Each structure stands twice: as C-alpha cells, then as structure tokens.
Amino acid sequence: MSNIDSILANFKNTALHPGRMAAKWKEETGRKVVGCLPIHNVEELVHAAGMLPVGLWGGQTTITRANEYLPAFACSIMKAVMEFSMTGVYRDLDAVISPSTCDTMRCIPLMMRLAVPELPVLGLVLPDNRKNESAINYLAAEYKKLAVALEEISGQPVTDHGLQQSIEIYNDHRRAMNSFLEAAADHCEVITPYYRHMVIKSSFFVPREVHTEWLLELTAELKKLPQSTWQGQRVVVTGIMAEPYALLKMFEKFNLAIVGDDLAQGSRQFRTEAPGGTDPYLRLANKFAQFEGCSCVHDPYKLRGRIIADLVEKQQADGVVVLMMKFCDPEEYDYPFVKQDLDKAGIPSVYVEIEQQMESMEQIRTRLQAFSEILAARR
Numbered sequence: 001m002s003n004i005d006s007i008l009a010n011f012k013n014t015a016l017h018p019g020r021m022a023a024k025w026k027e028e029t030g031r032k033v034v035g036c037l038p039i040h041n042v043e044e045l046v047h048a049a050g051m052l053p054v055g056l057w058g059g060q061t062t063i064t065r066a067n068e069y070l071p072a073f074a075c076s077i078m079k080a081v082m083e084f085s086m087t088g089v090y091r092d093l094d095a096v097i098s099p100s101t102c103d104t105m106r107c108i109p110l111m112m113r114l115a116v117p118e119l120p121v122l123g124l125v126l127p128d129n130r131k132n133e134s135a136i137n138y139l140a141a142e143y144k145k146l147a148v149a150l151e152e153i154s155g156q157p158v159t160d161h162g163l164q165q166s167i168e169i170y171n172d173h174r175r176a177m178n179s180f181l182e183a184a185a186d187h188c189e190v191i192t193p194y195y196r197h198m199v200i201k202s203s204f205f206v207p208r209e210v211h212t213e214w215l216l217e218l219t220a221e222l223k224k225l226p227q228s229t230w231q232g233q234r235v236v237v238t239g240i241m242a243e244p245y246a247l248l249k250m251f252e253k254f255n256l257a258i259v260g261d262d263l264a265q266g267s268r269q270f271r272t273e274a275p276g277g278t279d280p281y282l283r284l285a286n287k288f289a290q291f292e293g294c295s296c297v298h299d300p301y302k303l304r305g306r307i308i309a310d311l312v313e314k315q316q317a318d319g320v321v322v323l324m325m326k327f328c329d330p331e332e333y334d335y336p337f338v339k340q341d342l343d344k345a346g347i348p349s350v351y352v353e354i355e356q357q358m359e360s361m362e363q364i365r366t367r368l369q370a371f372s373e374i375l376a377a378r379r
C-alpha cells in the first residue's frame with residue numbers, strides 16, 4: 001500500500017465510523033461531544049469549550065420512526081437526523097446545536113426535545129437580514145448566549161483568548177482544506193469523487209487541528225506525484241451534499257472527476273474565513289455576514305450562479321452537476337437563478353435529484369452517463 005493509499009484509508013475509516021470516532025475521543029480525553037446540525041453552525045464555540053463538535057448530516061438509514069414528527073415532504077437529511085435521534089444512534093452526544101437554517105430546521109429543536117428529552121438541544125436563531133450592524137451585534141450576542149450554555153455542559157469556561165485560538169485553528173483548517181482541494185483537482189486519477197468526499201466528510205468527526213495535520217500530509221504527497229494522466233471530464237458539483245456514496249461511484253464509472261464544489265457540506269464550509277478582530281464573537285458574526293453563495297442565507301443579488309461560473313472557469317471544468325436534494329426548498333428556489341447564470345456563461349449543466357435514502361438510482365445513472373458523453377463530444 002502506498003503512502004497516499006494509507007492516508008486515504010485513514011480518512012475513509014474516519015468518515016465511515018463517526019460514532020466510533022466520537023466514542024474513542026470521549027474515552028481518551030474524558031471530555032464531551034456536541035452534535036452540530038447543518039449548515040451555518042459555530043463549531044468554534046464547541047471547540048473553545050473543550051468539547052468535540054461532530055457534524056450531524058449524511059449517513060444512510062431506513063426511515064421507520066422519523067415520520068412520527070416530520071411530514072412526508074421533509075428532506076431526507078432531517079428525516080435521517082430524527083431517525084438517528086429516536087433510535088439511539090446519538091447516544092454518545094452530550095448536546096446538539098440546531099441553527100435555524102431553513103423552515104424545516106426551525107422546528108427541529110422542539111421536535112428533538114420531544115423525541116429525546118434526555119438530550120440537551122440548543123437552538124441558534126440566525127438573522128435573515130444578516131449584513132447590517134444590528135444583525136451582526138445580534139448574532140454576536142446569540143453566540144455569547146450559546147457559549148454560556150456550552151460552558152455549563154462542558155464545565156470549561158469559554159474565554160475570549162480561548163475562542164480566538166479556536167477561530168485560528170478553524171481558519172488554518174479552511175486554508176489546508178482549500179490547498180488539498182486544489183491539489184486534488186490536479187490529480188483526479190488519485191483523488192476520485194468518493195475519496196474527495198471521504199476527506200471532506202472526515203473533518204466533521206475529529207478535532208480540526210488533527211484533521212489539518214492529515215490534510216497537510218496528504219497534500220504534500222499529492223504534490224510529489226508526476227503530472228496527472230486524467231483523460232475524463234472535469235465537473236463542478238453544487239447542492240447540499242454529494243451522497244449517497246453510490247452516487248459518487250457513478251461519477252467514477254462515467255469518467256466524471258469532481259474538480260470543484262459548491263456544496264453546503266463541502267466548500268461552503270471552507271471558503272470563507274473568520275475575519276480578524278479583537279472581539280471573537282464579532283469575528284464569528286462577521287464571518288456569517290460576509291459569507292456568499294448559499295441557498296440558506298439571504299442574498300438579494302443572487303451571487304451563487306456567478307460564484308459557480310467563476311469556479312468552473314478557474315478549475316477549467318467542462319460542466320456543472322446540480323445535485324438537488326429532494327424537498328429542499330432553499331435549493332429549489334435558488335435553482336432557476338443558478339441555471340440562468342450558467343446558461344448565460346455557456347456552461348453545460350445537468351440537474352439530478354437525490355435523497356439520502358434512495359431505492360433506485362437508474363434515472364441518475366442515465367442522466368450522468370448522457371451528460372458525460374455530451375461533455376466528451378464537446379472537447
């Protein structure tokens with residue numbers, strides 16, 4: 001096994017066994033674990049309180065109980081979250097933070113408290129009109145309240161100095177992740193869509209400083225490789241997430257390499273750093289204010305399509321695959337604007353509807369195969 005293979009195996013093992021990673025961390029450190037629901041959470045606060053933040057999205061399951069709380073038209077991500085809550089999968093969590101990401105998620109804190117009364121669920125209400133001074137001050141105050149609640153759970157005070165350090169650790173990780181993603185796009189024959197996803201997803205289950213070290217090691221190994229021999233099509237993906245895993249294997253089967261992403265579970269987590277400043281809470285609130293291009297934040301200028309078009313140009317991609325999470329209102333509302341901008345820029349795109357739990361993927365198979373052939377014919 002080459003060094004790169006063994007590094008990738010470690011990322012994969014971490015991404016596929018989040019429960020095991022959390023339990024191991026608790027056993028080794030004696031500290032607590034907090035589940036962070038998507039999308040705009042503040043893991044830095046959990047880190048500063050001496051606990052391990054763990055991302056709660058993704059993972060396949062059969063829905064048997066979640067429908068007791070959620071309507072049939074709720075997205076499969078939140079259905080899986082409720083299912084996991086109700087079937088004891090989150091038993092090692094000491095708390096959950098649930099931001100008001102979308103209409104579905106606004107109800108999640110209440111439902112989780114009803115479904116799993118023993119699990120503390122901390123709600124986080126994000127401002128819609130997020131860029132003006134009062135919204136930034138409001139969010140900084142919300143973060144402070146959250147920090148106090150986290151202190152009570154962990155028993156460790158969140159000091160300004162500690163939070164500043166945590167913010168820097170997360171900013172370092174964002175830079176390391178972006179360097180990795182650049183190197184990965186230069187070596188599509190090694191970093192397949194599946195392994196690209198494993199590297200990103202594993203970051204949600206280990207301390208960020210540890211993950212940064214792993215990323216730096218992998219990126220250094222990639223940079224030693226000879227020039228890529230990749231002959232297939234290069235695409236950018238956009239949406240909430242690139243799962244189920246069988247979907248990623250389909251990209252590989254049809255010679256589609258992912259050379260850039262605008263995924264909520266991917267680059268949207270890493271492309272905006274917390275700006276500098278002496279007040280750490282204002283730094284975090286300003287980061288949310290400065291973030292652009294997500295269906296779950298208010299954007300009167302609809303910049304997302306142009307952000308994706310710029311990424312396509314930068315990565316010399318051949319086209320865009322829109323991964324539409326079924327029943328995700330924010331993504332569905334954004335799609336016409338994104339499509340319009342891609343068409344205007346002459347960028348081919350394909351729309352595929354996905355769910356976390358999918359019984360059949362035949363439609364997706366047909367669409368991806370046809371798209372790959374179209375892109376190949378345009379070369």
Ligand code: SF4
Nearest residue numbers: 075102104325328329
């Ligand atoms: S997938 Fe869409 S609807 Fe579901 S929680 Fe995320 S933003 Fe909300």
